[in-house]
Amino acid sequence: MxxxxxxxxxxxxxxxxxxxxxxxxxxxxxxPAAAGAQPAPEAPRTPREAxxxxxxxxxxxxxxxxxxxxxxxxxxxxxxxxxxxxxxITNFARELLEVADNLSRAxxxxxxxxxGEIDFIKNLADGIAxxxxxxxxxxxxxxxxxxxxxxxxxxxHNRHQAMFEVATAEQPPGTVAQVLQPGYTIAERLLRxxxxxxxxxxxxxxxxxxxxxxxxxxVNGEDDASAxxxxxxxxxx
Numbered sequence: 001m002x003x004x005x006x007x008x009x010x011x012x013x014x015x016x017x018x019x020x021x022x023x024x025x026x027x028x029x030x031x032p033a034a035a036g037a038q039p040a041p042e043a044p045r046t047p048r049e050a051x052x053x054x055x056x057x058x059x060x061x062x063x064x065x066x067x068x069x070x071x072x073x074x075x076x077x078x079x080x081x082x083x084x085x086x087x088x089i090t091n092f093a094r095e096l097l098e099v100a101d102n103l104s105r106a107x108x109x110x111x112x113x114x115x116g117e118i119d120f121i122k123n124l125a126d127g128i129a130x131x132x133x134x135x136x137x138x139x140x141x142x143x144x145x146x147x148x149x150x151x152x153x154x155x156x157h158n159r160h161q162a163m164f165e166v167a168t169a170e171q172p173p174g175t176v177a178q179v180l181q182p183g184y185t186i187a188e189r190l191l192r193x194x195x196x197x198x199x200x201x202x203x204x205x206x207x208x209x210x211x212x213x214x215x216x217x218x219v220n221g222e223d224d225a226s227a228x229x230x231x232x233x234x235x236x237x
Contacts, residue, residue, distance in 0.1 A: 086143065086186070086187040086189075087186060087187065087189065089142060089186075090186055090191065093139070093142065093144055093184075093186055093191060094191060094192065096135070096139075097184055097191070097192055099135065100132065100135055100136065100139075101181065103128055103131060103132040103135065104132065106128050107125060107128055107129060107132065110124075110125045139184075142186070143186060143187040143188075144184055144185070144186050144191065145184065145185050145186075146182050146183070146184055147159055147182060147183035147184060147185060147193075147194050148179065148182045148183075148194070149176045149179055149183075149194050149196055150176065151171065151176055151177065151178075151179070152171050152172070152175050152176065153175060153176045154174065154175055154176075155174055155175060155176060155196070155198050158190065159183060159185075159190060159193060159194060160176065160183070160193055160194050160195075160196050161183075161193040161194065161195050161196070162196060162197070162198045163180060163195050163196065163197060164197050164198075165197065165198050165199070165200045166178055166197045166198065166199050166200065167199075167200055167201070167202045167203070167204070168199050168200075168202065169201070169202055170199075171199035172199065173199055173200050173201050173204070174198065174199070174200075175198070175199050176196045176197070176198065176199070177196075177197050177198060177199035178196060178197035179194065179195075179196050179197075180195040180196060180197065181194060181195040182194050183195075
């Protein structure tokens, strides 16, 4: 007899049953999602969780405020340090201004003719000029600058101090008519104002209570001197 061998054309029965079961389970799992099933609702927060969230928000706010305050303190410290470097010698520089004034007065007191004819006076004046130049150069290194108003310049109460008023038609009212003493600044901050006389229109009345204190002192000094002179004349008579 001839034996006929059976060649399986498909999977074994057991394997086919297992594959079918797997596909069926996958299909059943996909059906709820395809049907638009809603996810499970979240559990409500407990009072402790809400309290912790509030504490976290408060701590974050306080941290941001502390960081902002620290940054402000740092910037203020940098600014104060910079100003300390610039203006640390303010008092010392103010004391030296009198030295500069005296050197300038000494040069102005030398007659040009004597300076040109007498060697001793010429050498002395040259020495004073060199000393003054060295002092002014030192001033420049420390950002100390001289303020010399020009005649006709508008009066600036931030840089000038009015000592008296000058009745003149040559300069517009409210401008500098005379310079008594130069001023100085240190790092663009006023160290000493320039003493000036302010022009006013001829025949105009003196300024009222708003005029500069220096002008008041000058006017009062002139009045006192006139009164004393008058009293002396009357006594002599």
